Amino acid sequence: MQITPKREIGAWPLLFTGLGSIIGSGWLFGAERAAVLAGPGAIIAWLIGGCVVLVIAGIAAELGGMFPVSGGAVRFSRASHGGLVGFISAWANWLAIASAISVEAEASIQYMSSWPFSWTQGLFHDGELTPVALLMAGVLVVVYFLLNFWSVKLFARSNAAITVFKLVVPALTGIALIAASFHPGNVSGATAGGFLPNGAAGILTAVATSGIIFAFNGFQSPLNLAGEARNPDRTIPFAVLGSVALAFVVYVLLQVAYLGAVDPGQVKAHGWSGITFSSPFAQLALAFNLNWLAVLLYFDAFLSPSGTGTTYMATTSRMIVGAQRNGTAPAVLGRLHPVWGVPRPALWFNLGVAFVFLYFFRGWGSLAAVISVTTVICYMLMPMAALTLRRNAAHLRRPIRMPGIGILGPVGFVMSSLLLYWARWPLTGEIILLLAAALPIYVWYRRNASRAELMSDLRCAWWLVLFLPIMALLSFIGSREFGGIGLLPYGWDMAVVAVVSLLFCFWGTRSGLADPQVDDMSSPDADLAETTALH
Incomplete structure (x- = not known):
């Protein structure tokens, strides 16, 4: 029997899938983390991050329209550059989003630590969740799993309802805080430290590691569910670009509200880098006697991350299916349920991985930084795939063409x-090493391939x-502002990175291949064709 994904997700549910992934724990903590690194310059950090993501999302929309298959985001590089590049792309992409399942659960429990009850006070201590808190986070992960276990229609309907609420609450929070207490000097930098207390380097590091890139990464969710989307030619671009644009407005509003609401006396006494909260917006709401808002935020601290965690549980399972179709994952992980059309073995696998991340990373900030840098590597490979396919597969149908x-x-x-460079050494080198550590998996699954x-x-x-x-080396010898040893002076270091990456971009574009799979993958019935081939 041929089992294929069911195309049951319409345009608006697919948009809500992307928006629900973007507005998760990032909105609860991102503004505070960005302010710690960049002060008022955090506003510019969100603008830079949003512009970069919009460019990548536009390119991704072209690729998603071309290849309406399950796990699409992990398959673009396979189509353009073959098995090894496809594996590295899939590994980085899956790692970024699979780990995000855990961070969303952690975010909900971390917010609970500021509840006005004695039993919640000990849930978060010294920047980490306690064992009891980790157990509670594990229960949430199981809930994400169960919401995906039965059918994609159940997931889509529950996610759409949750996302409407998730969009309203952050917007209402920003407006309410601005109305309750707004200090223009905080935003302009007049209060203390200036607009750029840590210089331009603080802004750039905030873009890469504070959760900005991490927050926006949810735009990939519609791409990974493309195999279950109705009319993918229209719905995928609508969902990808629409979710980024809406979330961008909300995040900038929240950053301005956070900066304006913080007590100027605290800024003068400690500087922006010394102001931290376990539950930023809820604690600010309580400080202004906005008890109704605090209660709403505590509720949404479960709802927003849980909606995103549920979405990521869905999309990572489709990534595993995509990796299996690429030939770099066991066949069992690509199996779909004969009734529901859901990849249950992949769901079970990701559930286990989520528990592993919960154990090793016990706070939102540490894991969000890792996810952000891994995400950047995924972003690199999307423009490369699109450029190469324009060169080597110009004949393919492109429902949307990225202009220019x-x-x-x-x-x-x-x-x-x-962005990878701005993440600072040694984090840059550690993530690249993590990618290299997975290469034995590629070697194992390609052991029977011909020479x-x-x-x-x-x-x-x-x-x-x-x-x-080479990027790891440039990070190591780069300026001290970005964690390097200072061999490359500040300013010149970024120029060198830009020139080197541009040269590699031209080389990579000309290194692609005309993969015979691309014609099958570009068909609206691509998943059916692939499933037939597997049988």
Whole structure:
């Protein structure tokens, strides 16, 4: 029997899937984390991050329209550059979103630590969740799993209802805080420390690691559910670009509200880097006697991350299916339930992985930084795939064509490379090492490939194999403002990264291949064709 994903998700539910992924725990903590690193300059950090993501999302929308298949986001690089680049892309992408399942559950429990009850006070201590809190977070992860277990229709309907509420509460929070207490000097920098207390480097590091990139990464969720979308030619671009645009407005509003609401006396006494909260917006609401808002925020602290965690549980399982179709995951993980059309083995696998991340990362901030940097590597590879396919597969149907991709594609790659550099050494090197550690998995699953296939994979991947270590080296010898040893002076370091990444962009674009799979993947019935081939 042929089992294929059911195309049951319409345009608005797909938009809510993207929006629900973007507005998760990021809105609860992102504004505070960005302010710690950049002060009032955090507003600029959100603007930079939003512009970069809009470019990447536009490119991703073109790719998603071309390839309306399950796990689409992990398959674009496989189509453009073969097995090795496809594996690295899939691993980075899956790692970023699979770990986000845990961070969303942690965010909900961390917010509980500021509830006015004695039993909640000990849930978060010294920047980490306690064992009891981790157990509670584990229960939430199981709830995310169960909401995906039965059918994609149940997931889509529950997520749409949750997301409407998730969009209203952050917007209402920003407006209420601005109305209750707004100090213009905080926003302008007149209160203390100036507009850029940590210089431009603080803004750039905030873009990369404070949760800004992490928050926006949810735009990939519609791409990974493309195999279950009705009329994917229209619904995918609508969902991807619409979710980013709406979330961008909400996040900038929240950042302005947070900056304006903080007590100027605290800013003068401690500086922005010394002001931290366990539950930022809820604690500010209580300080202004907005008890109704605090109660709403405590409720939404469960709802927003849980909606995002549920979405990520859905999309990561489709990523596993995509990896299995790429030939780099066990066949059992690509199986779909004969009645519900849901990849249950992949769901079980991701549930186990989520528990592992809960154990090793016990606070929102530490895991959000890791996710952000891993996400950046995913962003790099999307412009490369789109540029290469424009060159090698010009005949493919493109329901949406990104205008000016000859310029915006290289810009997207260079900006993603700079984001990786801005994440600071040693985090940059650690994430690249984490990607390299997964290569034995690729070797295992390609062990039966012919010599010609392996050489083709390597020939198409040399640019990336060399680029990542070179980026780690540039991070290490870069300016002290970004954690390096200072061999490259500040300013010149970013120029070097930009030039090097541009050269690799041109090399990578010309290293692609005309993969025979792309014609099958671009069909609206691609999942049916692939399932038939598997049987």
